[in-house]
Amino acid sequence: MVNMEPSMKESINIKVEFKGGLEMLFDNKLSLDINSKDIEEYLKKQETKTEKLRMLDLINYLSTLIKPNERDLFVDDKRLRAGILVLINDTDWELEGEGEHELEDKESICFISTLHGG
Amino acid sequence: MARKCELCQANKAVLKRPKTLQAICRECFYLVFETEIHHTIVQSNLFKPGMRVAIGASGGKDSTVLAYVLKTLNERYNYGVELFLLSIDEGIRGYRDDSLETVKRNQEQYQLPLKIISYKELYGWSMDDIVEAVGRKNNCTFCGVFRRQALDRGALMLDVDHIVTGHNADDIAETILMNIMRGDIARLQRCTEIVTAGDGCCKRSKPFKYTYEKEIVMYAYFKKLDYFSTECTYSPNAYRGFARTFLKDLEAIRPSSILDIIRSGEAMQVKSEIELPKQSSCERCGYMSSNRLCKACVLLEGLNRGVPKLGIGKTKKSDWDKLADEQNSSSDNSGAAQMMVKFDELRLQAQKQREERLLLNGKQGGSDGYYCSGGGCDAPQKITCCSKNSSTKQNCKNSCGGTSDSCQSDPIEATTVVSSK
Numbered sequence: 001m002v003n004m005e006p007s008m009k010e011s012i013n014i015k016v017e018f019k020g021g022l023e024m025l026f027d028n029k030l031s032l033d034i035n036s037k038d039i040e041e042y043l044k045k046q047e048t049k050t051e052k053l054r055m056l057d058l059i060n061y062l063s064t065l066i067k068p069n070e071r072d073l074f075v076d077d078k079r080l081r082a083g084i085l086v087l088i089n090d091t092d093w094e095l096e097g098e099g100e101h102e103l104e105d106k107e108s109i110c111f112i113s114t115l116h117g118g
Numbered sequence: 119m120a121r122k123c124e125l126c127q128a129n130k131a132v133l134k135r136p137k138t139l140q141a142i143c144r145e146c147f148y149l150v151f152e153t154e155i156h157h158t159i160v161q162s163n164l165f166k167p168g169m170r171v172a173i174g175a176s177g178g179k180d181s182t183v184l185a186y187v188l189k190t191l192n193e194r195y196n197y198g199v200e201l202f203l204l205s206i207d208e209g210i211r212g213y214r215d216d217s218l219e220t221v222k223r224n225q226e227q228y229q230l231p232l233k234i235i236s237y238k239e240l241y242g243w244s245m246d247d248i249v250e251a252v253g254r255k256n257n258c259t260f261c262g263v264f265r266r267q268a269l270d271r272g273a274l275m276l277d278v279d280h281i282v283t284g285h286n287a288d289d290i291a292e293t294i295l296m297n298i299m300r301g302d303i304a305r306l307q308r309c310t311e312i313v314t315a316g317d318g319c320c321k322r323s324k325p326f327k328y329t330y331e332k333e334i335v336m337y338a339y340f341k342k343l344d345y346f347s348t349e350c351t352y353s354p355n356a357y358r359g360f361a362r363t364f365l366k367d368l369e370a371i372r373p374s375s376i377l378d379i380i381r382s383g384e385a386m387q388v389k390s391e392i393e394l395p396k397q398s399s400c401e402r403c404g405y406m407s408s409n410r411l412c413k414a415c416v417l418l419e420g421l422n423r424g425v426p427k428l429g430i431g432k433t434k435k436s437d438w439d440k441l442a443d444e445q446n447s448s449s450d451n452s453g454a455a456q457m458m459v460k461f462d463e464l465r466l467q468a469q470k471q472r473e474e475r476l477l478l479n480g481k482q483g484g485s486d487g488y489y490c491s492g493g494g495c496d497a498p499q500k501i502t503c504c505s506k507n508s509s510t511k512q513n514c515k516n517s518c519g520g521t522s523d524s525c526q527s528d529p530i531e532a533t534t535v536v537s538s539k
């Protein structure tokens with residue numbers, strides 16, 4: 001694990017994908033490129049300070065992109081709603097620390113809803 | 119540090135199994151996922167060689183993965199079954215039309231014959247029409263009743279012996295919870311069964327009964343299977359929605375909850391004093407029904423007469439009877455009743471198809487019975503026919519002169535899993 005001072009941290013880019021119907025919450029966009037500066041700005045507004053950017057921060061930032069009346073289809077009390085699967089670089093996030101996972105440059109994160117009909 | 123797979127100890131783990139909490143790699147995941155389904159199929163005796171099996175295909179994740187896995191297993195373990203895709207077109211713009219496109223692609227990708235049955239053709243009403251007439255309140259009642267019957271009709275048209283559906287462990291646990299909350303004992307029992315008898319047309323089964331939704335979705339993701347995932351435009355489903363959220367929350371805390379609920383559901387047996395409704399057949403269309411008219415015919419009658427409330431909720435038995443009598447006395451069976459082909463007719467056609475197929479195979483058509491491997495017929499290679507224990511002798515279905523007790527074959531054996539690594 002590399003530990004950097006917050007001030008020295010360079011911005012990182014991550015790719016986010018939506019599947020299983022979740023894209024409908026995000027203007028039907030199947031993927032988004034997110035820069036860590038966006039997340040940090042959001043966190044500043046929330047007056048939450050974090051040394052490192054975690055998955056949870058990303059999730060809460062993403063929820064701000066959703067229409068207010070649909071947000072609870074993605075988050076539940078600031079956590080990811082149960083029934084949404086997450087892969088970090090094609091690995092189940094349950095093996096990667098889930099919400100506490102520290103975001104890294106060029107990581108690709110995929111959210112898949114299992115809640116839609118089969 | 120990437121975690122190693124707990125099964126092969128070699129590759130990088132990519133998935134945590136909800137059932138066992140093991141961290142496993144992609145290859146091991148494919149193998150255990152497929153093999154567990156194979157074991158369910160073998161242990162529940164779902165298939166016999168020569169069987170024609172329809173996969174209820176919606177284009178969604180479950181049925182797409184089911185089609186892919188069954189095709190794979192049928193080849194790997196030589197089940198000797200013939201697979202078909204059977205889809206229902208409810209007629210819902212912006213939902214079913216798109217998902218049917220997915221089914222059509224699946225047909226190409228998996229090279230399986232596809233049959234689509236539409237509500238509009240069958241009942242004269244699409245779901246779009248029905249919603250326009252009844253509003254957004256009871257639409258799912260119509261849709262559910264019509265779907266059940268449409269599937270059985272489709273099965274007869276394809277002359278299949280068996281319909282498999284993609285209901286997974288999460289779906290079944292959810293249905294158990296809902297039936298408990300509604301006190302629906304008859305359904306509670308039926309929903310936990312892996313095989314249900316159907317109405318004498320053909321059996322239905324759920325090979326994914328013990329398969330977690332998470333694994334189905336992950337399998338589709340890793341294999342890049344093409345599925346459709348939009349909610350029906352008319353889905354209200356508040357009740358199911360709550361049950362689903364509740365279940366997913368439970369599962370997040372303790373994944374075994376899903377299988378535990380299924381086990382509890384199985385353990386709840388109907389006490390013998392409680393009588394389940396007797397089944398006979400509908401006077402109008404011949405479908406199985408506990409009343410003189412089946413639910414679909416009553417609902418349809420309501421639609422055609424412009425009183426869609428008919429048959430919704432509790433209808434007095436005398437009303438049903440009145441409807442049935444009216445039906446019998448009127449000489450011109452007005453409306454859709456005429457359009458609906460009776461089940462007896464469908465059964466006859468299926469029988470004919472079967473005889474033609476047998477003739478094509480150079481065999482004589484026989485009536486229902488058993489296959490054997492004695493008597494010199496070349497019925498499918500490995501046969502589970504019979505009833506070696508059965509006390510009565512049955513004639514071989516192929517009319518070869520053999521009987522069921524001359525069968526020398528063994529049931530399909532469960533193949534032991536050997537890790538590929």
Ligand code: SF4
Nearest residue numbers: 257258261350352353
């Ligand atoms: S949500 Fe209701 S109307 Fe839509 S497909 Fe399902 S049962 Fe039919």
Ligand SMILES: [Zn+2]
Nearest residue numbers: 123126143146
């Ligand atoms: Zn492995």
Ligand SMILES: [Zn+2]
Nearest residue numbers: 400403412415
């Ligand atoms: Zn009927």
Ligand SMILES: [Zn+2]
Nearest residue numbers: 490495514518
């Ligand atoms: Zn024979």
